[in-house]
Amino acid sequence: MSIRNWPESERPRERLLGQGAAALSDAELLAIFLRTGTAQQSAIELARGLIDQFEGLAGLFSATPSEVMACHGIGPAKYTHLLAALELGRRHSESELRQGVGLNDPRVAIRYISQQLKAERREVFAVLFLDSQLRLLAFEKIFFGSMTSCSVHIREVMSRALAHRAVQIIIAHNHPDAPAQPSEADIALTQQLMRACQLFDIQLVDHVIVGTSGSQSLALKGLMPVPH
Template identity: 50%
Template sequence: MSIRDWPTLERPREKLLDRGAAALTDAELLAIFLRTGVAGQSAVDLARHLLNDFGGLRQLLEADLAEFSRRLGLGPAKFSQLQAVLEMARRHLAARLHRDSALESPQAVRDYLKAQLRHERHEVFACLFLDAKHRALAFEVLFHGTIDSANVYPRQVVKRALAHNAAALIITHNHPSGVPEPSQADRQLTLRLKEALALIDVRLLDHFIVGEGEPLSLAEYGWL
């Protein structure tokens, strides 16, 4: 049955307009993005098939062009559109941090860091540089590593903090395994960076580890 034959408020687009995007399932959201189905499948049917094939919405969103384009109904044009949507979402999250204090908007910080790092398949280390009012100045990935580690050099972190004239920093790295539990090395690195940054009067506010679910804050656990 075509989506046009469904009851009006069960159609994904009309349901979104009536109840808001949060009321839609992953398949319904994806169907709106796809717009059309393929022979024998409505857009919702195709979306369900794709989500099952990829293993979920996150895996679909993080697929590279070659992997994405192997599926029926997808290709370079849809991949480009999807990447544009994802980048707009990242820029929207960044704009919130430029406007508001990171300390007053902890969920905005978490959302932004998830958008930046959770798709990475190898470990990366990054810094969110903040001004005196704790608003974002810049976000930089400084070090790339392997599947389970990345070498971090405090001198380079200090150098970039000075370049941005930052008053404070939030550091972050991802755990590709999905488990955000900090290692002893993570905790030692945090203290080393805190001491190095204190020498140039830059405050280290937090260290977030990005895995599955919500990023873990070392400050909230009293490890900073």
């Protein structure tokens, strides 16, 4: 049955207006962007099918255009709506960071970094350059590697930090085909960068890792090494 024939209290748009976006499930929110379903499925059923097929929203938004549009009921128009929703989320997060809103809460930066790196299919090393008030000066993807490795040149990281006149930085990288669990090499790299930052009176705030099933902050986990 079409959503338009549902009771108003059960329709996603009406529920969003009356109860707020947080009251809706992932499928209901996705259905609002899809707008319509197919002859056989309502928009919510179509949304649930996409979430199931791609094992969650992260899988859906990191899939290639051909993978998504190969799904029954998803054509270029619906796919562009999804891309626009994803880009709005990214821009909203970046706007918060540039205003310094909530950056003393690592989860704000983690959300933004995850949005930037989760779709990458190779390993990427990136840096958030921040001023003294934790406002975002720039976000740069600096190094790119294979599916399993990325060579990070500390001199280049510091050069970019000085160019942006950053007082603080947050480093990040992704594990394209693995969980966000930090490796010994990740800890060692953090240690080396922390020492380099000290030489230039720059604070290394955090190291965020984006994996296949979520993200991890070394600062939140108490894993930021103590320089020596």
